[in-house]
Amino acid sequence: MVVQDEPAFELATVAACMNGWFYFLLHDLQQWLTDKGLPTAEARALVLGNMQDCVTCAQHQPASTLKALGQAIATPGTFTADGLAVLMHQPASASWGAACEVVLDALLTRSGLPGR
Structure with missing residues (x-):
C-alpha cells in the first residue's frame, strides 16, 4: 500500500505493528480452545480459518464498515x-x-x- 505523506506513513507503521500483536490474540484464542480439550492442530485451524473468513468477507464487501459486518453476525x-x-x-x-x-x-x- 502506498501512503500519501509522512504522517500517513507513521500510521501505516502502527498498523504494521498490529500484525505482530494479532499473533498473540490468535494464540490466546487457540490456547483457550486447547485448554478446553481441542487438539492443538484443530484449535489452530479453527482460529486461523475463522480469521481468514473474516478477512475474506470484509475484502469482498468494501462498501460495508467492519462494524456493520460484525453487527450483521452478532x-x-x-x-x-x-x-x-x-x-x-x-x-x-x-x-x-x-x-x-x-x-x-x-x-x-x-x-x-x-x-x-
Missing part, C-alpha cells in the same frame, strides 16, 4: 451477540488503542514530526 439472541456483550463490557479495545498510541507517540518523537 444479531440479538445469537451466541455471537452474547459473547460480544461480554467483550464490549471489558475494556479490551481500549488496550488495543493504547498500544497504538504508544507506538505512534514513539514514532513521532523519533521522527521529530509534530503531533496530530
Whole structure:
C-alpha cells in the first residue's frame, strides 16, 4: 500500500505493528480452545480459518464498515451477540488503542514530526 505523506506513513507503521500483536490474540484464542480439550492442530485451524473468513468477507464487501459486518453476525439472541456483550463490557479495545498510541507517540518523537 502506498501512503500519501509522512504522517500517513507513521500510521501505516502502527498498523504494521498490529500484525505482530494479532499473533498473540490468535494464540490466546487457540490456547483457550486447547485448554478446553481441542487438539492443538484443530484449535489452530479453527482460529486461523475463522480469521481468514473474516478477512475474506470484509475484502469482498468494501462498501460495508467492519462494524456493520460484525453487527450483521452478532444479531440479538445469537451466541455471537452474547459473547460480544461480554467483550464490549471489558475494556479490551481500549488496550488495543493504547498500544497504538504508544507506538505512534514513539514514532513521532523519533521522527521529530509534530503531533496530530
